[in-house]
Amino acid sequence: MKDKTVSVVGLGYVGLPLAEAFSKHLKVIGFDVDNEKIRLLKRNKANIEFTADPSKIKHADFVIIAVPTPVTKSNLMRQTYRMSNPPQKQSART
Secondary structure (H helix, E strand, O other): OOOOEEEEEOOOOOHHHHHHHHOOOOEEEEEOOOHHHHHHHHHHOOOEEEEOOHHHHHHOOEEEEOOOOOEOOOOOEOOOOOOOOOOOOOOOOO
8 A cells, every 4th residue: 555646636724734644654646726835835845746737636546635615605605516517408308
């Protein structure tokens, strides 16, 4: 298992501690869309590969998604989900 790689997507208050914990036992790719955060993290953590390049995620054996829950304009949790390829409506047949 030591040869496996885990990718943590989202390096906020949940993702960063997860990445640090996993890095004690596995190779870790830490991904975030915030380039400035990545730049700062690269200076401090030598055992985690920090990146803003999403193509690096595919090199992981496991992916953990640690991003915020989407909210509505009223800051309520959005209780719907999005599909990348939603099913097409079928026309009624008579």
